[in-house]
Amino acid sequence: MNDTLANTEKKTAYILTLPAVLLVFAIILFPIFANVWISFKEVELKDIRIPEPRAKKIVKSISNEPSKIKILYKLRNSSLLQEIRDVSFKDNFPKNFEIENLDSRCEYIKSSLKCEFGNWPAKYKENFQVIFSTKDGSKIDKKSLKSIKPKLDGKSDNILLNTNFTLKNFKKVLFENEFVDLLLTTFYYTFFGTVGSIIFGILTAQMVNQKFYGRTFMRSVLLFPYVAPVVALAYTWELLLDPNSGTLNSLLLNYQIIETPINLLGQKYIEIGIFGFDFKLRLALTTVIMFEIWRYFPLAFLFILARLQAIPKELYEAADVDGASPLQKFFNITLPQIMAVISILFMIRFIWNFNKFEDVFLLTGGASGTRTLPINVYQQGFAISDIGMGSAVSIVIVLLLLMFMFFYFRLLGKRVDEN
Amino acid sequence: MRTKNTIIYSLISTFFLIFLISIWKILATLQGLNINSFNIEVLFILGILISLAHLGIGNRIKLIYKSIIFSSVFVFCDGYLIQKLPIWYNVGVFLILYFFSYKIGKYSFIVLKEEHSTQVILFEFLTLFGILFFSFVILFPFYMMLVTSFKTQIALLVNPLDFSINFGQDIKDLFKSYFVIFKSYKFGKYILTSTIVSVGTVIITLLFAIPAAYAVARLNFFGKTFLSTSILIIYMFPAIVLVIPLYTIFSQLGLRNSIEGLLIVYTATTLPVAIYMLQGYFKSIPKELEEAAILDKLSWFGIITKIIIPLSIPAISSVALYVFMIAWNEFLFSLMFLDNPNTFTLSRAIQYLSGDAETPRQYLMAGSVVVTLPVLFIFVYFEKYLVSGLTAGSVKG
Numbered sequence: 001m002n003d004t005l006a007n008t009e010k011k012t013a014y015i016l017t018l019p020a021v022l023l024v025f026a027i028i029l030f031p032i033f034a035n036v037w038i039s040f041k042e043v044e045l046k047d048i049r050i051p052e053p054r055a056k057k058i059v060k061s062i063s064n065e066p067s068k069i070k071i072l073y074k075l076r077n078s079s080l081l082q083e084i085r086d087v088s089f090k091d092n093f094p095k096n097f098e099i100e101n102l103d104s105r106c107e108y109i110k111s112s113l114k115c116e117f118g119n120w121p122a123k124y125k126e127n128f129q130v131i132f133s134t135k136d137g138s139k140i141d142k143k144s145l146k147s148i149k150p151k152l153d154g155k156s157d158n159i160l161l162n163t164n165f166t167l168k169n170f171k172k173v174l175f176e177n178e179f180v181d182l183l184l185t186t187f188y189y190t191f192f193g194t195v196g197s198i199i200f201g202i203l204t205a206q207m208v209n210q211k212f213y214g215r216t217f218m219r220s221v222l223l224f225p226y227v228a229p230v231v232a233l234a235y236t237w238e239l240l241l242d243p244n245s246g247t248l249n250s251l252l253l254n255y256q257i258i259e260t261p262i263n264l265l266g267q268k269y270i271e272i273g274i275f276g277f278d279f280k281l282r283l284a285l286t287t288v289i290m291f292e293i294w295r296y297f298p299l300a301f302l303f304i305l306a307r308l309q310a311i312p313k314e315l316y317e318a319a320d321v322d323g324a325s326p327l328q329k330f331f332n333i334t335l336p337q338i339m340a341v342i343s344i345l346f347m348i349r350f351i352w353n354f355n356k357f358e359d360v361f362l363l364t365g366g367a368s369g370t371r372t373l374p375i376n377v378y379q380q381g382f383a384i385s386d387i388g389m390g391s392a393v394s395i396v397i398v399l400l401l402l403m404f405m406f407f408y409f410r411l412l413g414k415r416v417d418e419n
Numbered sequence: 420m421r422t423k424n425t426i427i428y429s430l431i432s433t434f435f436l437i438f439l440i441s442i443w444k445i446l447a448t449l450q451g452l453n454i455n456s457f458n459i460e461v462l463f464i465l466g467i468l469i470s471l472a473h474l475g476i477g478n479r480i481k482l483i484y485k486s487i488i489f490s491s492v493f494v495f496c497d498g499y500l501i502q503k504l505p506i507w508y509n510v511g512v513f514l515i516l517y518f519f520s521y522k523i524g525k526y527s528f529i530v531l532k533e534e535h536s537t538q539v540i541l542f543e544f545l546t547l548f549g550i551l552f553f554s555f556v557i558l559f560p561f562y563m564m565l566v567t568s569f570k571t572q573i574a575l576l577v578n579p580l581d582f583s584i585n586f587g588q589d590i591k592d593l594f595k596s597y598f599v600i601f602k603s604y605k606f607g608k609y610i611l612t613s614t615i616v617s618v619g620t621v622i623i624t625l626l627f628a629i630p631a632a633y634a635v636a637r638l639n640f641f642g643k644t645f646l647s648t649s650i651l652i653i654y655m656f657p658a659i660v661l662v663i664p665l666y667t668i669f670s671q672l673g674l675r676n677s678i679e680g681l682l683i684v685y686t687a688t689t690l691p692v693a694i695y696m697l698q699g700y701f702k703s704i705p706k707e708l709e710e711a712a713i714l715d716k717l718s719w720f721g722i723i724t725k726i727i728i729p730l731s732i733p734a735i736s737s738v739a740l741y742v743f744m745i746a747w748n749e750f751l752f753s754l755m756f757l758d759n760p761n762t763f764t765l766s767r768a769i770q771y772l773s774g775d776a777e778t779p780r781q782y783l784m785a786g787s788v789v790v791t792l793p794v795l796f797i798f799v800y801f802e803k804y805l806v807s808g809l810t811a812g813s814v815k816g
Contacts, residue, residue: 006639012719013640016630020690021646023627027687028653031664038664048670207549218550220802224557227798227805229748231766232787235773236564239780245579247449247563254448254455254580294556302806325535326542348655355657358750362770374659381663382755394660405655 032398038391040165045385051079053087053120053152055128059142067137068100070129073150075117077124084124084154089115091150093132100131120154169392177376177393186372188282189289189360190353196293198345201300202338206330208301209308219305226298234362237291241265268369284368288360292353300345307341308334347408351401373397424531425474431544432523433466438548439515440497442555447508449566451581454504458497465493469516473523474531486520522547561791568596568785575780596785604772604782606765606789613765613790616678617746620685621739624693627686628738632697633723637709647698654691658751666755676759684752689742696741700734701727737804744794744805765790 056074073091077084092112099108106115113130134140173179208219225233240247243263252258262270262283270283315333324332357374360366366375373393381390441457448454469489476485493516494509530536566582567575574581584593591598600606634640635647665684666675674680704727712722728735753767763771769786772778798805 009638010640013634013638013643016634016638016719017646020627020631020694023683023687024653024690027665027684028656028661031661031668032656034664034668035660038667043667048667050671203549204553207546207553210546212546212550218554220799221554221557223798223806224561224795227744227748227794228561228791229750229766229787229794231750231769232564232791233560235769235783235787236560239567239784240560240563245575247579250579251445251448255457256455323534325538327538351655352657355659357657357659362750374657377659377662381666387663387667390663394663397657398660401655401657405652 035391035394035398038388039169039395040167041388042164042166042168043387045382045387047081048387049079051077051082051084051122051154051156053084053089053117053154054078055089055150055152057091057146057150059145061140061142062131065133066139068131068133069140069142069145070131071145073128073130075120075124075126075128077120077122079122079156081122082156083119083121084156085119087117087120087152087154089113089117089150089152092148094144096135096138097132098135100133101129103128103130169386169388170395172389173392173396182371182373182376185285185369186354188285189292189356189370189372190350192289193292193296193353193356194346194349196289197297197349198300198342200293200297201304201345202342204297204301205304205308206334208305222301223298225295230295230358231362233295234291234359238265238363241287265364266368282369284364284370288363288370291363292356292359295359296349296353300349303341303345304338307338311337343411347404347411351404351408354401354404355397373400421528421531424537425471425528427537428474428526428531428540429467429470431540432470432519433463435544435548436466436469436516436519437462439519439551440512442551443511443515447504447511448580450583451578452504452508461496465496469493469520470523473520474526474528477527482521482524486517486524489520490514490516564784564787564791568781568788569593570781571595572779572781596779596781597789600782600785600789604768604786605760606768606786608761609763609765609768610789612678612763613747616681616685616764617743619678619682620689620746621742623682623686624689624742625735625739628690628693628697629728629735630723631690632694632701633727635694636698636701637706647695650691650695654695658688662751662755665752669756675756676762678762680756681752681764684756685746685749689745693738693742696738697731697734700731704730733804736801740797740801740805744797747790747794 054076058072058074060070060072062068062070073089075089089106090112095111097111099113102108103115105117106113108114117126132140204222208215208222212218241249241264243249243261243266246261248264249258249261253261264287265284267283269280272279272281311334315337316329319329319333355374356372357378360370360372360375361378364370366372366379371379373396377390377393377397380386380393437457437459440462444454444457469492472489473485480488490513494513497512498504498509526540533539563582566584569584570582586593635643635650669675669680674683708726708730709722712726717725748766749764750766750770753764754770757763757767760768760771765786769783769790772786773783
């Protein structure tokens with residue numbers, strides 16, 4: 001009895017989870033494997049379309065002979081690159097139709113015209129013409145003839161399915177793609193974005209954790225950048241920072257803080273002199289990181305605030321009795337208590353920032369030194385139309401990510417052991 | 420000790436005052452006032468004088484009168500030094516000074532003598548500073564988005580700093596950008612597409628996620644732990660690595676430029692987090708209820724629809740709102756899969772608009788307001804549900 005119950009339980013569980021598992025498998029796991037496959041191939045954007053045999057049907061009446069009709073099929077191979085093999089053709093006609101000129105490749109049986117056109121090379125074109133007459137000499141209706149569409153079929157190689165593999169893409173990724181620069185930019189963007197958002201998160205959480213008028217309102221406002229659509233925010237920032245008539249530059253010029261406008265999103269380097277040393281700051285990258293911090297510190301804020309509110313009040317009361325200063329209280333009570341959340345946040349944000357595409361794409365499009373790995377996937381795949389290259393870069397991303405996750409779970413495992 | 424504390428107190432409060440006045444001046448400049456300098460030196464001297472005078476006078480005059488006197492003196496000096504400015508600007512300065520004097524009202528020589536008083540003062544001012552700073556930094560872009568959408572191209576070219584809205588003009592002129600984007604750029608259609616896609620994603624995700632989450636939360640089966648850990652790992656995987664294979668597959672299947680294609684992808688990407696959030700809640704429902712239901716010979720389907728769903732309406736609505744927001748805000752897949760303007764979602768439409776360099780910025784901002792408002796409205800209205808969803812969902816972004 002118990003056994004059958006356990007069995008039905010299992011069965012139900014599989015039935016309940018199957019749809020979700022299948023969908024996730026098809027859309028998320030399968031593409032990751034497909035990426036590996038594509039990355040070893042030389043595929044371009046234009047190769048993706050499957051070559052199709054096509055026919056455009058043109059019906060022409062013949063003058064003085066209402067019972068006869070000329071039909072012209074404009075045949076072509078839709079692909080400019082690949083041949084189509086064993087093209088077959090089929091079109092149906094009304095029952096009272098008789099064919100006048102039968103092509104040697106075709107046969108007319110039971111009022112349907114069937115042809116075997118053989119192989120069509122790439123860019124193949126042919127005008128194929130047939131003339132019909134009605135058996136009883138009645139008038140032909142052109143419209144009804146046009147509404148019947150011919151069916152064509154043919155075999156072609158799908159470039160994605162053949163087994164020609166190459167290592168060219170990976171060689172290109174590593175040696176021709178300014179790979180080190182790409183990695184460094186991605187790393188700066190990810191690391192400083194993550195650290196910045198966590199620092200701001202701590203500051204704001206500490207702030208909201210105190211009692212003041214309008215605290216709940218403040219909490220909502222702090223989450224605005226996180227919940228609003230990225231498209232709207234990115235374009236607003238772009239307008240604010242625009243060098244020609246952007247609000248920020250206009251304000252700075254108005255107050256005579258700067259003399260010429262600064263192109264915050266379009267300038268790769270800016271020279272800064274501090275204490276007689278000249279630094280070259282990557283300006284556009286810094287701006288993009290600022291946007292990133294601005295948009296994602298709310299998440300850190302939310303997590304840290306939740307943790308702060310769970311810290312027992314007695315700890316602080318005891319510290320007050322001992323005469324601890326606010327700074328001492330922060331470093332000796334608050335910080336150790338939120339350390340665990342911070343380390344989790346760091347890892348999560350690090351992984352997500354590493355993969356961030358939209359923000360940089362919308363702000364700079366990857367120009368002026370802001371080209372990160374995800375941007376490169378897009379550029380290779382869709383701007384240069386080299387799908388194979390794009391896939392290879394994706395694979396590099398996945399590998400780096402697996403590495404992070406490995407370290408993350410090792411770290412997490414250690415933490416669990418310690419507790 | 421007392422002198423040191425007094426100096427630090429007056430410096431901190433002065434910096435705070437300078438910050439307050441500067442923000443006010445920036446906002447006033449953006450209303451078209453001609454202010455060319457912050458006059459920081461003057462502000463600094465006035466601030467130090469006010470904070471010291473406050474300590475010196477102490478309790479001899481009531482705080483209200485003291486604040487009014489300080490504010491009036493400051494407004495007089497400020498107004499005298501800077502050119503003629505409209506009365507509302509001076510009223511604003513007066514209110515800021517009143518607020519400031521009121522805030523420093525609790526400090527006196529006695530407070531300054533206490534242990535750690537400098538740090539306490541520092542923290543209190545930093546909190547105030549932080550509240551204002553973050554409110555300003557966060558709300559400023561949203562404010563600019565809104566006011567830009569009400570301006571005209573010519574007005575912005577004449578004075579790029581004048582964002583004052585003329586409420587005296589015709590409603591049609593005021594909302595001109597909105598009329599244009601709805602009429603000439605078909606934003607009504609894009610709103611409809613975005614709504615269909617987002618609501619559709621919510622419905623399908625819930626249909627798939629509720630049974631799966633129930634199984635993970637309650638039933639014992641082979642591969643359960645594997646399933647629940649892989650849910651999280653999959654969630655960490657980035658959309659950008661899915662883009663190329665999905666693009667090729669969808670191209671060959673003819674699913675590009677279709678709402679169905681978007682629905683499939685959005686559902687698949689939101690499913691893991693939906694299952695994760697829901698199973699956590701389902702586990703908190705007492706098991707006894709279901710055991711009673713099994714005795715009543717209720718099927719699994721009956722248990723889910725009659726017990727689990729009614730009991731977890733808050734969690735389900737939280738997931739629904741969260742998924743809605745993800746789908747509404749999504750940009751990457753809509754960029755990749757849609758290139759026919761007939762199937763654009765709002766985000767994609769705005770990006771398309773901006774691709775044309777000729778598009779006036781106020782139209783772009785009007786579009787941005789249109790795409791942002793529903794999300795902010797939902798967020799503010801359902802904040803309680805969403806915040807729990809955000810912390811549980813934890814990582815999307």
